[in-house]
Amino acid sequence: MKKKVVFIILILAIATVILVIFRGNIFGYVPATTNSTLYEPKIPPSSSQPAESHSTIIFDFDRGIPTVLEGHSTPFSQTSGGVTSSFSSNADPSAFSIQSYKSTFYTLSQFSNRYLYDNKITRDFLYIAFSQPVTEINFTFATVEYEGPGHLETPSTIKLTAYLNSIHSTPISSGFANGNFSSSSFPQGTMSFDSGVKSFNIVKIELLYQINGGTDFLIDNIVVITA
DSSP: OHHHHHHHHHHHHHHHHHHHHHHHOTTSOOOOOGGGGTOOOOOOOOOSSOOOTTOEEEEOSSSSBSOOOTTOBSSEEEEETTEEEEEEETTOSSSEEEEOHHHHOOOOTTOOSSEEEEOOSSOOOEEEEEEEEEEEEEEEEEEOOOBSTTSBSSOOEEEEEEESSOTTSOOSEEEEEEOBOOSSSSOEEEEEEEOTTOOEEEEEEEEOOOTTOOSOEEEEEEEEEEO
């Protein structure tokens, strides 16, 4: 009887360790969803009235068409200024969703009203595909992590990778940015990426691993310049 109890306790302990590793282990690492190498974001069709070259287009989740309200989840598309952007993830459905202060109570001084919120604990990628090529992209971001003993001194790094037509092609280039801790709920920063003469129509956004760092990020105020 005693051996049976010990065996059951051992099995439960192993199961607990496996669950912790899956959910995000004691070192803070949570792997990206395993199907990320198979995923391919869909490029939205061109508008009947596409934006002119060198146009500044804003996607802030407050003005685009159609309207997206709190709780609306990826994948979805919005059109602004003649450009359609498609938001999706390798971890869809519902990897990211539209939220705001009234739904999360997060204070984010650099954000507007609505923003894109990472729903899942896994370290997932966000893909944005555009209906026409662009050469620049800027956006505000926040990383869900904390400052102080047992946490971080420097916020984790956001990485952006730009592609033309397919994420399985050679990347155009990459950009990196870190936020800053402040009185807001989470560290915030701005990603600014300029591909120069090379245009792109897909970007992958991810939060890089850091010990004690977060796995989730939020973004808002996306601005692109058409090629």
